[in-house]
Amino acid sequence: MRPGKIVCIGWNYCSHVSELKSKLPEVPTVFLKPSSCLIGDGDDIVIPEGVTNVQHEVELALVFGRDCRNVSEDDALSYVSHVAVFNDVSARDMQSKARAEGNSWDLSKGIDTFGPMSVPVPIGDIDVQNLDLELTVNGDVRQSGNTRDMIFSVPWLISYVSRYMTLEMGDVLITGTPEGVSEIRPGDVVTARIEGVGQITNRVR
Numbered sequence: 001m002r003p004g005k006i007v008c009i010g011w012n013y014c015s016h017v018s019e020l021k022s023k024l025p026e027v028p029t030v031f032l033k034p035s036s037c038l039i040g041d042g043d044d045i046v047i048p049e050g051v052t053n054v055q056h057e058v059e060l061a062l063v064f065g066r067d068c069r070n071v072s073e074d075d076a077l078s079y080v081s082h083v084a085v086f087n088d089v090s091a092r093d094m095q096s097k098a099r100a101e102g103n104s105w106d107l108s109k110g111i112d113t114f115g116p117m118s119v120p121v122p123i124g125d126i127d128v129q130n131l132d133l134e135l136t137v138n139g140d141v142r143q144s145g146n147t148r149d150m151i152f153s154v155p156w157l158i159s160y161v162s163r164y165m166t167l168e169m170g171d172v173l174i175t176g177t178p179e180g181v182s183e184i185r186p187g188d189v190v191t192a193r194i195e196g197v198g199q200i201t202n203r204v205r
Contacts, residue, residue, distance in 0.1 A: 002035040003063070003172045006115065007165070008088060009157055010105070012150050012176025028152050028160060031105050033088070033174075037115035045089055045204045046113045047186065053093040054114075054204075056184050057177035058135040058143050058192040060128065060154075061086035063120045068158065068167040076158035079167070082120035083128065085200050086174045087135070087192045089114035092183075116190075117172070118198040128154045132195045133178060137188050145178025152176075 010029035039045070047054050065081025094108035128147060135143040152160070154175060161167060184190055184204050193199035 001170060002038065003170045004035070004168050006033040006035060006037075006172045006174065007161055007167065008033055008109065008174050009152070009176045012152055012157075013145060013178045014149070014151060028157060030161060031109060033106075033115055034110045037110050037112060039113050039116050039202065041116075041118060041200045041202070043116070043202055044113065045116065045184070045190065045202045047204065048111060051091045051093065051111070053091070054184055055090050055092045055181045056135055056137070056142065056190055056192070057088035057090060057181055058133045058194070059086045059088050059174045059177050060131060060133065060147055060194060060197070061117060061120070062128070062154065062158070062173045062175065064167050064169055064171050064173070066169050068162045071159055071162050073153075073155040073159045076155040076162075077123070077128070079158065080123050083123050083126060083197050084120040084172075085118040085192050085194045085198050086172075087116040087190065087200065087202070088174055088177060089116065089184075116192065116200050116202045118192075118200040121198060126196055131197065133193075135180070135190065135192045137182070137184060137190050139189075142182050143178055143180035145180075147175070149178065150176060
């Protein structure tokens, strides 16, 4: 079953903010990806004609097991039933143009196949604030980080978003990416992994 919405957090690691030459955010940057962008392990990331700079972004994804509205930080994680690995594939050329013109990022982030996501696993005793993230392209490490380096913690993000937008059962919240984003091209094999959560591999075409 597809989620009703995928809520995304941009610029949630200082290192990633620096590499994109952006200002440190005072509040999270929030945007949406459509569920139609989702693909699974082994599916292809397809770059549309005319898109010239597509980049990878490994992220921790949270899946909500019940409706979450205006919750406290203390209670926030009790609403999360599963976690997964997410690759927030982005058309950076389109995104940069949209930013320069004051427009939203949604199209550049929501292209079909631009949401690889591993099979969610129960959150159980997983410490979401101390997980190693890694992304490789053709076996070479491009991204390596840990969720403890987030600017805004996972419980804080859930509480903040739920203050304005109900996170419904089945919805997904992706929590930002560390430094090391880079271009991927047709023929590349991209693997995103998070310790204790899983991994997902996709070929680009």
